[in-house]
Amino acid sequence: xxxxxxxxxxxxxxxxxxxxxxxxxxxxxxxxxxxxxxxxxxxxxxxxxxxxxxxxxxxxxxxxxxxxxxxxxxxxxxxxxxxxxxxxxxxxxxxxxxxxxxxxxxxxxxxxxxxxxxxxxxxxxxxxxxxxxxxxxxxxxxxxxxxxxxxxxxxxxxxxxxxxxxxxxxxxxxxxxxxxxxxxxxxxxxxxxxxxxxxxxxxxxxxxxxxxxxxxxxxxxxxxxxxxxxxxxxxxxxxxxxxxxxxxxxxxxxxxxxxx
Numbered sequence: 308x309x310x311x312x313x314x315x316x317x318x319x320x321x322x323x324x325x326x327x328x329x330x331x332x333x334x335x336x337x338x339x340x341x342x343x344x345x346x347x348x349x350x351x352x353x354x355x356x357x358x359x360x361x362x363x364x365x366x367x368x369x370x371x372x373x374x375x376x377x378x379x380x381x382x383x384x385x386x387x388x389x390x391x392x393x394x395x396x397x398x399x400x401x402x403x404x405x406x407x408x409x410x411x412x413x414x415x416x417x418x419x420x421x422x423x424x425x426x427x428x429x430x431x432x433x434x435x436x437x438x439x440x441x442x443x444x445x446x447x448x449x450x451x452x453x454x455x456x457x458x459x460x461x462x463x464x465x466x467x468x469x470x471x472x473x474x475x476x477x478x479x480x481x482x483x484x485x486x487x488x489x490x491x492x493x494x495x496x497x498x499x500x501x502x503x504x505x506x507x508x509x510x511x512x513x514x515x516x517x518x519x520x521x522x523x524x525x526x527x528x529x530x531x532x533x534x535x536x537x538x539x540x541x542x543x544x545x546x547x548x549x550x551x552x553x554x555x556x557x558x559x560x561x562x563x564x565x566x567x
Contacts, residue, residue: 308335309466309526317495324492328540330526331474332389334467342376343386350379357364390505393480395457396464397471398422400508402541403515404472409546411554415461415516420557421550464525465516471510480544503534503544 311330316323326346376382399418406413440481464471477490489500506528514523528534 308523311528312464313498320493320495320498323498327470328370331393331467331470332386334464338372338375339385341372343382343407345372346376346379346382354524366560367469373433381390392456392460393464393467393471394475395422395460396468397473397508397563399457400407400459400468400472400512400515404543405546405550406512407515407542408540411546414490416543417453417554419457419461421553423454424553424556425549465512465521467547469512469525472508472512473504475538476504476542499535500510500537502528502532502535502552506534506538507539 311327313323313326325347329340329344332343399415399422402421403413403415403418406418461468475491477487481487489497489504490502492498509525509527512525
């Protein structure tokens with residue numbers, strides 16, 4: 308299984324955060340991870356003071372990645388698209404956990420169906436403000452438009468879906484002014500709290516995905532890394548009303564909605 312190597316993260320949580328985000332965005336492409344990392348570092352150095360630059364001279368590999376990378380705008384657009392797709396994969400795990408917590412027998416197909424139907428539900432519920440309050444914020448991202456886009460996202464991002472499930476739990480199910488500190492990363496305590504929640508979803512995903520090879524595909528922290536105890540079960544939101552509305556329609560389309 309791929310190892311999430313965050314380096315000396317206890318002494319350099321900022322760098323570890325950037326490495327973590329790079330893996331979340333581009334789990335299967337070392338080149339794109341390097342290009343994203345190099346671009347962000349270059350942007351930081353472009354506005355940094357001389358003292359900081361002298362203390363933190365980048366490794367030669369960073370310059371090589373930067374020379375290979377496309378424009379800053381292209382890298383950021385690529386990251387934006389990756390964020391949307393990774394978030395979909397995370398929602399499949401998160402929705403699955405929400406359903407299982409309420410005694411709903413659910414697998415990947417059912418959770419993926421809810422992710423797909425989310426966009427339609429938003430339009431239907433615009434006339435029901437009380438129901439809209441229960442909808443996740445999505446952080447400004449657009450909901451998926453079709454079945455294939457959801458399955459493609461799961462296929463490409465299931466190895467980091469547990470990281471995205473933790474991110475979605477903190478970002479999309481909290482009011483913007485009450486976003487928990489751990490989801491912002493950037494510090495030792497925030498990183499540890501985020502990874503602890505991701506580990507919770509990793510363990511859930513292993514039995515939820517129901518495929519032995521899934522366990523070997525998941526990015527995981529190195530053995531021996533100590534993570535704090537977190538009561539994630541208490542943070543999982545209940546099934547919202549929009550899910551209760553959509554769930555019966557899944558059974559009518561079950562044969563058509565199995566994974567391609």
